[in-house]
Amino acid sequence: MAAPHFFKRPSGLTVGEVAVLTGAEPSAGAQLNHLITNIAPLDRAGQSDLAFLESAKYADALMSTQAGACLTTKRFEKQAPRGVSVLCAHEPYRAFVAVARKLYPDALRPSSLFETKGVSPEAIVHPSARIEDGVVIDPGAVIGPRAAIGAGTVIGPTAVIGPDVHIGRNCSIGPGASIIHALIGDGVIIHPGCRIGQDGFRFYTDAAGHTKVPQLGRVIIQDNVEIGAGTAIDRGASGDTVVGEGTKVDNLVQIGHNVTIGRHCMIVAECGLSGSVTPGRQCDTRRSGGDCGSSDDRRRRHDRSQKRRGVERTSRGEMAGISSMAWPRVSSRHGSVTEAYRRSKKDREVIPLRKSGAFELIGPLR
Secondary structure, eight states: OOOOOOSOOOOOEEHHHHHHHHTOEEOTTOOTTOEEOEEOOTTTOOTTEEEEOOSGGGHHHHHTOOOSEEEEOGGGGGGSOTTOEEEEOSSHHHHHHHHHHHHOGGGGSOOOTTOOOSBOTTSEEOTTOEEBTTOEEOTTOEEOTTOEEOTTOEEOTTOEEOTTOEEOSSOEEOTTOEEOSEEEOTTOEEOTTOEEEEOOOOEEEETTEEEEOOOOOEEEEOTTOEEOTTOEEEOOSSSEEEEOTTOEEOSSOEEOTTOEEOTTOEEOTTOEEOTTOOOOTTOBGGGTTTOOOOOHHHHHHHHHHHHHTTOOOOTTSSBTTBOTTTHHHHHHHHSSHHHHHHHHHHHTOOOOOOOOTTTSOOSOBO
């Protein structure tokens, strides 16, 4: 029995077409008519596969590869075996990704797991929900009263969309996800098992115990955001929890109430962003060891320490939106506390929400 392949087999690209797509320069002897139908690492590639080499660490694998074509730099061009069509690119991995996206467009966003067309009869859709044409809703999904879902969006099996939730166009909501008290922009991918819009963890504590504080805000997820599997995003207490346009959040991340994440940030797995933290534009926790949030106790201790040192404190208890755990690392990178404060204050500006399918659904609704 042949090994299963979970994506549609592409018709392929010739080496010449790969060169045109990526802007790479074919080496002398490259077979421009050779057909490439797949991608693979150097040590596993065959005649119909495209591989790449960008680091000297893997140069030995290039010398023994059986790939049909390889994207690399001028530095490694002469190390490829005879018969391998070498394409020289300034950034081989970027070019390799462009080819992978062209060959496998279906892998860029999840599709219906049940191969449903339209709304499954086994889905539960409230009569007052507004569903644009072209929406796919898999069996077992629940769509609540007055929810609105834009064209091209896929709702996975057993996903729950709560009352009044708006989801924009061309989104993908994974199996088992739950979304309440939220507005979701266009082109958003929410992977399986996410929990979005539930209560934030906020209690007033005194001698009598812990008194729950009502959480009355929303979650706002702007366009082209991707949320990894198992991530939880709490709604705001009185304001909103906001995830900025283009931000990518990994699996198993906890985002607390009233957090405001800027545009085009990268949040890696198992991070925790405590309430009201405001990571700035293009924040990348891959470069800060994952330190994005801090407990209230750590924040208070940090504030007291900074006050003794004469450092200005912001109204949220965080220095210009940088978490207390990450602050020493950031300040040393910028060279001084004053310079770090000035730069980070500029970066934490929140861009107003753009209109999208989540906020102004138009067109034929049913």
